[in-house]
Amino acid sequence: MGLDKDSRYGSILIGVGAGLARWIMLTLGWTWKTRVVAGQQYLDALLAKPRAVILSFWHNRLFLSGPFVYKSLLGKGLPITLLASQSRDGELVTRVCKRWGIHTVRGSASRGGLQAMRAIHRAIKRQQSSPIMIPDGPRGPLYYFKPGVVVLAQMSQAPILPYGIAARKFWSLESWDRIVVPRPFTDVAVVIGEPQLVSRELSSEQLETERQRLEEMLNDLTRQAEAAVGAADVARRPSR
Amino acid sequence: MDMTQKALNVVAKVSGKDVAALQPELELVADLGIDSPKALQLLLDLEEELDIEISDEDAAKMDTVGDVLAFLNPA
Numbered sequence: 077m078g079l080d081k082d083s084r085y086g087s088i089l090i091g092v093g094a095g096l097a098r099w100i101m102l103t104l105g106w107t108w109k110t111r112v113v114a115g116q117q118y119l120d121a122l123l124a125k126p127r128a129v130i131l132s133f134w135h136n137r138l139f140l141s142g143p144f145v146y147k148s149l150l151g152k153g154l155p156i157t158l159l160a161s162q163s164r165d166g167e168l169v170t171r172v173c174k175r176w177g178i179h180t181v182r183g184s185a186s187r188g189g190l191q192a193m194r195a196i197h198r199a200i201k202r203q204q205s206s207p208i209m210i211p212d213g214p215r216g217p218l219y220y221f222k223p224g225v226v227v228l229a230q231m232s233q234a235p236i237l238p239y240g241i242a243a244r245k246f247w248s249l250e251s252w253d254r255i256v257v258p259r260p261f262t263d264v265a266v267v268i269g270e271p272q273l274v275s276r277e278l279s280s281e282q283l284e285t286e287r288q289r290l291e292e293m294l295n296d297l298t299r300q301a302e303a304a305v306g307a308a309d310v311a312r313r314p315s316r
Numbered sequence: 317m318d319m320t321q322k323a324l325n326v327v328a329k330v331s332g333k334d335v336a337a338l339q340p341e342l343e344l345v346a347d348l349g350i351d352s353p354k355a356l357q358l359l360l361d362l363e364e365e366l367d368i369e370i371s372d373e374d375a376a377k378m379d380t381v382g383d384v385l386a387f388l389n390p391a
Contacts, residue, residue, distance in 0.1 A: 191372045193356045227353040231360045280332055280354075 090164065094171030101172070105143025107260040108243070112148075113304045115268025118237065122271075123152050128200040128207075129237040129271060130229050131156075132221075132290075134298060135213040136253040136310055137241045144241060144266060145208065146176060155205040157181060159192055161214040179205060193228060200232045209236075211294065218253050218311055221291035226274055226283055235271035236290065240297030244305035254311045265304035267297045319388045322365050327381060330358045340382030348381075 112119065122129060131149070133141055150156050157179045160166040170180045179199065183192020199205040209228065211221040229236045242265055243258030258264060272293070274286055302309060317325075328335040331348035344350040350358060359375055362368070366388070378384050 190352055190355050190359070190375065193352075194359065194372065194375075197356070197360060223353040224356065227356050231357060 086164075090167050090171060093168050094175065097168060098172045098175050101139060101142045102146070104258065104260055105146070108143065108258055108262055108264045110144060110147075110264040110266065112266045112268060114300065115239070115266075115270070118268050118271060119148065122237070123149075123154065126154055126204070128204045128232070128234045130200075130225065130232075130234050131206055131208045132211055132225065132236050132238045132294060133241055134219060134253070134294065135210045135216075136218075136248075136251075136255045137298070138210065138213075138255060140241050140243055140246075140256050140258055140264065141208075142172075144264070149206070150176060150178065155179070155203060157196060157199040157203075157205040157207040159183060159189075159196060159207060159209060159213075163214070166214070179203075181207075189224065193224060197228060197232050200228075200234045206234075206237075211291070212253070216252055219291070219295060221287055221294060223283065223287050226287045226290060229272070230274040230276060230278065230283070233273065233276065235273045237271050238269040238290065238294045238297055240267045240269075240294065240299065240301035241265070242298065242301035242305050242307050244307050246307070246310070248310045256310050263305045265301045267300040267304065269293055269297045319366055320385055323362060323384055323388055324381075326358065326361045326365050327384060330354050330361060338381050340380060340385065342381045343379055344381070344384075345379075 131145070145156065158169065158173050160169040160173070160180045160182055162182050166182060170182065173180045181192050181195040181199070183189040196207045199207060209225045211225045212219055225236070243256060243262050245259040245262040247257045247259065248254040249257060272290060278286060324335050324338055327338055327348070331350055333348060342348055344355070359370055363370055374387055378387065
């Protein structure tokens with residue numbers, strides 16, 4: 077009984093937290109001056125002829141990306157799927173997404189996430205839903221583009237749509253990746269990269285080369301977004 | 317080409333091993349280096365090449381090459 081009560085209270089707390097997080101994200105997001113500084117044509121092409129793409133950005137941009145995805149993609153009719161971890165954080169993210177009409181799949185791309193990855197593959201193939209795949213989520217390593225995302229792109233033949241996003245003024249939380257929470261009324265820049273199709277014919281070695289290339293591309297896009305608003309990297313990005 | 321041979325070809329392609337080296341007792345993870353991303357590739361390739369559907373429950377039971385073949389040829 078005690079456990080039931082605890083779990084009920086836990087569920088209520090997560091529900092309240094999810095409502096609050098959504099409200100904060102939308103309210104804050106509404107005050108941000110967000111502009112796409114490069115790559116608008118890729119967004120326009122996608123919305124003109126909707127198809128499933130794999131949306132990719134670094135994990136510490138998750139809060140920052142929420143309103144952008146909501147306004148620029150979901151709000152314009154693109155179905156979205158999100159892979160959320162099985163932790164309490166993941167439950168919170170799932171509840172927020174549910175309120176926004178984003179389909180969620182629970183699991184991790186890295187640890188025992190085969191079932192979740194297959195569910196995402198099905199969402200791409202059967203529902204033409206675009207998954208948000210955060211390549212260094214849910215717990216890093218920081219700015220490491222995990223191979224699972226590359227394999228998903230290869231097997232589904234859905235192109236990866238990478239984008240960098242940055243805020244001029246922000247708080248950073250004490251999380252492993254110093255997640256960015258932009259301050260109200262700040263400038264937010266988005267740099268969208270060219271959609272990247274991963275060939276079905278790549279060998280394991282070629283897949284690793286592709287993984288490294290995508291990692292560097294996402295770092296470049298994020299650097300460009302940071303430069304556009306004059307912001308420094310919130311975490312120390314490894315130099316290559 | 318029968319189902320078993322097609323399945324072995326898929327396992328060989330994903331693991332990078334020679335078909336002739338694929339013994340039933342070999343473990344997909346420990347012996348053939350099939351980690352999570354490769355397991356995704358293996359399951360999706362098996363479904364596509366053999367025109368079958370593998371449930372999550374059946375996928376979870378596939379630890380060895382023999383398990384994959386047993387799924388295709390149940391006793």
